[in-house]
Amino acid sequence: MKKVLVLGAGLVSRPLVRYLLEKGFLVTVASRTVAKAEQLIAGHERGRAVAFDIDTQPEALDGLVAECDLAVSLLPAPRHPLVAAACLKQRKHMVTTSYISPAMRQLDAEARKLDLIFLNEMGVDPGIDHMSAMQVVEEEKKKGNRLVGFVSWCGGLPAPEANDNPFGYKFSWSPKGVLTAARNGARYRRGGQLVEIPPEKLFADPALVDVPGVGKFEGYPNRDSLSYIDTYGFDPNIEEMFRGTLRNLGHCELYRGLIALGLLEDAPRQNFGGMKYLQLMENIVGKPAKGSIKKKLGARVAKRVIEALDYIGMFSREEVKPQQGSIMDVMAARMAEKLAYQPGERDMLIMRHDITFERPDKKRERITALMVDYGIPDGDSSMARTVSLPAAIGVRLILEGKISLRGVWAPVKEEIYRPALEELKQLNIGFTETRLQL
Secondary structure (H helix, E strand, O other): OOEEEEEOOOOOOHHHHHHHHHOOOEEEEEEOOHHHHHHHHOOOOOEEEEEOOOOOOHHHHHHHHHOOOEEEEOOOHHHHHHHHHHHHHHOOEEEEOOOOOHHHHOOHHHHHHOOOEEEOOOEEOOEHHHHHHHHHHHHHHHOOOEEEEEEEEEEEEEOHHHOOOOOOOOEOOOHHHHHHHOOOOEEEEEOOEEEEEOHHHOOOOOEEEEEOOOEEEEEEEOOEOOHHHHHHOOOOOOOEEEEEEEEOOOHHHHHHHHHHOOOOOOOOOEEOOOOEHHHHHHHHHOOOHHHHHHHHHOHHHHHHHHHHHHHOOOOOOOEOOOOEEOHHHHHHHHHHHHOEOOOOOOEEEEEEEEEEEEOOOOOEEEEEEEEEEEOOOOOOOHHHHHHHHHHHHHHHHHHOOOOOOOEEEOOOOHHHHHHHHHHHHHOOOOOEEEEEEO
16 A cells, blocks of 8 residues: 655645545644644544644654655645655655745756656645646647637635625635735736736735626736746747636725735734733724724725724734734734634635637637535535645555656646546536637
8 A cells, every 4th residue: 555644734634635545545644733633534544643843843754754655745835845855865756735936846856866756736726727727728729729818816715605704705724824925926917018016016906807606706916927837838928827816805905904004014023922902903003003094094994904803803902812923923813713614604716717719710719717616514615625635636646657747846737637637527626618709
């Protein structure tokens, strides 16, 4: 039996662990909180839970990796290079659901030399977005159609009936990751022209995106879309190249306000011992807190921001948690507590590609591929399923010898995306397509 090491037992881990156990693999789940790992294993005869903290026990990583055939890192993205280094040392394959970082990219040559694959971006966004888009593009290219425009949207949100708070959001993955992403800049191409968005302008001009059968959403650019021109093998002169994030209406105005108030700053680290949330807010925005917010943001924006901050208790006289960290850490902890899914509630994952082609007769056609997936009440969330099942399928394909690629990869090659998408469809995760003549 092949052995898989899963590092991390967070919100999206369960479907991956259960899939691998059901497929006959021996699975070790290593987590800082061993009780979470034990819960994922749930007494399965092929499962094992161990306590492991990569920050305080780095010397134990080599031993854990040495015992497996492949390591899955579901740890925070900055920890992936540490896991990759151990995989190189022990000559083991690796899978992550995270973006390929520069540090990971630098390991490509050594991984190839050691006959290893480090398969990254094998989640939903990134992951299913790549695979579904590449399948459409490659099939149209075989017909002689030329790609001229690529727009892709993705959003993980509460299902409409669970959208019941001023943030229009609930957490199905790392709160700190969500807030950190809100401080990214972005680059994309539109009308053949480069567009660069600095971090402070990320939420300045949201698009209105219609999702048939669900509703309208706000959309804003997601990181560096242009980097995917090379990843996808697109023509460098493509007219439009855009990847964006979907959120409920009002999100961008709210986050503009939070950023303007300094509530999403991740530095410096501070000591909040004994401090109350209201006191912290007064230290940041001035006294009285709500009045100062109105002066800083104007009445209309302030109303939305104050309502949201009130909802998560940022004006309360409770003691601040955590006692040490950044303002962003405090916000992330408070949002994780107050914006959690309740029993029986569903989340929703939306993905929409609008891909434009020019046919040999010079006429243009747009293909819209749409996926709307819902979580299972009192079961796995859509975010957990769509993030971790692609990774689990990737693990199986690698260990069964069905992927011959070596080095550092995202799932943009047919030998990965075709079988992965076929199996996801069997798991009720798939797309519908419509065509529009332009």
